[in-house]
Amino acid sequence: MMAVTYRLWQMLLGWGFVGLVYNSSDRWQGAGYQLTPSWIDRAIPFSPHAVWLYLSFFLIIPLCYLICPLNRIKWLRSSMQLAALVAGVIYLLWPTTIAYPLDQANSLSSSLLAALIKVDSKQNCLPSLHIALTVLAVWAAADSRNKLRSVLLVAWGLGIAFSILQLRRHLLVDLLSGAALAVMVGYACQRIQWIASGVRQGERQ
Known part of the structure; x- marks a missing residue:
């Protein structure tokens, strides 16, 4: 029970900080530069039903906070926080937006998408924190001793990425920059942890 509480607390510190930065940058930024969709973006048909996978x-x-190895929890939390800080600076210095499609269908998926649109930012596009956090979470939970689980998590993450393109919540360039951001901050936080661990070992000797 203590381990679960610890995991949830770390998730609150990491994911909660992301929400704080995301909403603050959305409030303080100027008008966004409209990004141009690539041919891949245009080739993927819009579908409001992708909202279920998106959410x-x-x-x-x-889930990844609860199942990842305990020694990766702080790394996941700090990586999310650093990703939010870097993305927040970009959102403020170079706010971006896209041309969002109008969904006039009458379905449960469309109603859910309309509710999502009301609360989500119309900017904060590049880089995609939706993808950055997904990459970091799957990275933390992936385990070579449980290959099936790791493959399923990767497939789930890729499904989420495709749903983002289907819903036109982001463009491909946003997803690629979000994934690059995750890799960059992930390795940076790993390096910081290794250095801090070496310092602590040296102090004990």
């Missing part, structure tokens, strides 16, 4: 992001993040 599974809010399941995969807590």
Whole structure:
């Protein structure tokens, strides 16, 4: 029980900080530069039904916090925080937006998408924190001793990425920059942890 509480606390510190930076930067930034879709973006048909897979992001993040090895929890939390800081600076210095499609269908998926649009930012496009956090969460939970689970998590993450393009919440360039951001901050936080661990060992000797 203590381990679960610890994991949830670390998730609150990491994911909660992301929400704080995301919403603050959205409030303080200027008008966004409209990004141009690539041919890949244009080739993927819009579908409001992708909203279900898109929102599974809010399941995969807590799941990965709960199942990842305990020694990766602080890394996941600090990587999310650093990703939010870097993305927040970009959002403020170079705010971006896209041309969002109008969904006039009458379905449960469309109603859910309309509710999402009301609360989500119309800017904060590049880099995509939706993808950056997904990459970091899957990275933390991936385990060579449980290859099936790791493959399923990667497939889930790729599904979320495709759903983002289907919903036109982001463009491909946003996803690629979000994934690059995750890799950059992930390795940076790993390096910081290694250095800090070496310092602590040296102090004990």
